[in-house]
Amino acid sequence: MKWLTDDEKAPHKQRHTAKRVYDRLREIYKDEFDASERSVRSFVAKLKKELKIDTDGSLPLDHPPGEAQVDFGEARFIENGVTYDGHYLNISYPHSNGGHTQLFKSENQECLLEGLKAIFEHIGGVPTVIWFDNMSTAVKKIKDYGERDLTKGFLRFMMHYGFKSNFCNPNSGNEKGSVENKVGYHRRNLFVPIPEFKDLREYNKELLHRCDKDMKRKHYKGLGLISELFEEDKKEFFKLPEVPFEVYLHEFTKADNYGKVKFDTRTYSSSPNAAGNQVMIKAGAYDVEILDSDCNLIVRHKRLYGEERESMIWIPYLELMAKRPTALKYTGLFNQLPLTLKQFLENSDYECKKQTLKIFARMTADTNMAAAVAAIEEGIRCGARDADSMWATYCRINSGSLPVMDMSLPDTVPELNNFTPDINIYDELIVCGGL
Known part of the structure; x- marks a missing residue:
């Protein structure tokens, strides 16, 4: 009953049928469920009649194979x-x-x-x-x-x-x-x-x-x-062509003073370097790519639909922010940063903030923003207080441990006997020291 009443909140054509109710009951209760599909259909029809829910049907047509x-x-x-x-x-x-x-x-x-x-x-x-x-x-x-x-x-x-x-x-x-x-x-x-x-x-x-x-x-x-x-x-069926079709819509446009572009009534960021210049939009079903005049990728966005109106990817803007670190606090990027990183930047002086942003941009370009944030958080946890230490932490996390190589010794190297040290002598030294 709850499934059918909950359907009142769903689109009319996206509600439970008797078969779907039967299938879900089998999925949820498995071997415990032993009612027949006919019984479920009869019961659901009765419930829908009580709830005054109507259903429609359709008629299939025949065609040759292929x-x-x-x-x-x-x-x-x-x-x-x-x-x-x-x-x-x-x-x-x-x-x-x-x-x-x-x-x-x-x-x-x-x-x-x-x-x-x-x-x-x-x-x-x-x-x-x-x-x-x-x-x-x-x-x-x-x-x-x-x-x-x-x-x-x-x-x-x-x-x-x-x-x-x-x-x-x-x-x-x-x-x-x-x-x-x-x-x-x-x-x-x-x-x-x-x-x-x-x-x-x-x-x-x-x-x-x-x-x-x-x-x-x-x-x-x-x-x-x-x-x-x-x-x-x-x-x-026909065979697939050797080269797949590339599904994209291409469109040229001019970026505004902030490097943002308009496409399909929505706004996408590109880069500060693209401000005032012509760029090419390459739009697919899932993504929107912004390319420069030489068709080099600037940035890739998830395509906006529905009520979504603007997509801002801050990575290309990080280097510009490093030149103007005092402006960071007034950008949308600052609100996206983890609390620990915000506090670190707020407590840093001008030069440290500037260098940290440069390192942050370098990390992001090398891997991605998530890896850069993780490295800086780890650096802060370990007590790092400067940009070089942050970079060292990033390299340690992302380079991984080096493989241990087997070493072959020549026959001229003599075999060493195992030696077990006697630590009792240290007890005697402690006693002699009057402790």
């Missing part, structure tokens, strides 16, 4: 404690009734292509024909007689992997009924309850394997296991 259908669905998820109303890309294989999905924070072109690429690489092939609706990330314009102008990014992707794209007539979702059904199936069985995880990219890898495992069930028409039928699909 074809696929694609569509997005909406699902809420939580990454690192932040809630997103995201989107999940679904690909279904109507012949086998198999499918895969990938979760994203948007349904922009980078997410569409990144999701398809990840699925192609996971299944080891490319469907021969893929059906889409008229999503703006793929279709720029619908012309007379069913002709379509495709977006440049989608067209390049399609030509790279060699598949043929078909598009449904406007307002005719039934033409890709297989994936319409799969959108609901994935939501009910993979995104209920609302998923929570640390890293979206890693979670998407897990989703692909969960989809593989889900295929080890009977086809709804009784034709055998879905996984066996999917092998027939795979025999018809």
Whole structure:
């Protein structure tokens, strides 16, 4: 009952079905749970009737082996404690009734292509024909007689992997009924309850394997296991190209006086050296890279979505701060530092603060900010009070212990007898000293 009442707080399409309730009960109670799926369905239907919860169904369609259908669905998820109303890309294989999905924070072109690429690489092939609706990330314009102008990014992707794209007539979702059904199936069985995880990219890898495992069930028409039928699909797939497609959107822009740039209505930091200069933005589904005029990487950000409006990476600014150490306390970086490091910098004189920031920048460039902070905290704990001691501590932590080499002695070296010292003589010395 609690699961169903909690569903009132979740999106309408991201709530428990009877099958999902049955599966969760089996996962939680394992051998202790012996009720049949039919009993659970009957009980859940009764509860939903009491709670006045309605459900809908959909109708699948048949296609030859090797074809696929694609569509997005909406699902809420939580990454690192932040809630997103995201989107999940679904690909279904109507012949086998198999499918895969990938979760994203948007349904922009980078997410569409990144999701398809990840699925192609996971299944080891490319469907021969893929059906889409008229999503703006793929279709720029619908012309007379069913002709379509495709977006440049989608067209390049399609030509790279060699598949043929078909598009449904406007307002005719039934033409890709297989994936319409799969959108609901994935939501009910993979995104209920609302998923929570640390890293979206890693979670998407897990989703692909969960989809593989889900295929080890009977086809709804009784034709055998879905996984066996999917092998027939795979025999018809095209081979993957030797070189993977690089899914990125490139855009040139000018950094402001602080080295910050605008992209997709959001702000990203670059470097003080880029202030007032043109930079190139290389945006993927997960990351945004800022490159200089020679295409050298300045900094890499996690791409912002939802309510996120600004991403500030302070590493490129550390050297500038070392030249102006008194300004550190008034920057966002200072609030991100551990308390011990804040106290050390506040209690340091101008020169020590300046040198510590230089060393901190050097450590961060050599490894990362977390390793630099850990080294300075260890140095403070050991009583270090200057930048050189901090650097020595960092080197000790990150270089590790040197291997002990075996030494071969020549035959000319005589064998030494073991010698055990007698420490009783020291007792006699103590007595003679009058102690």
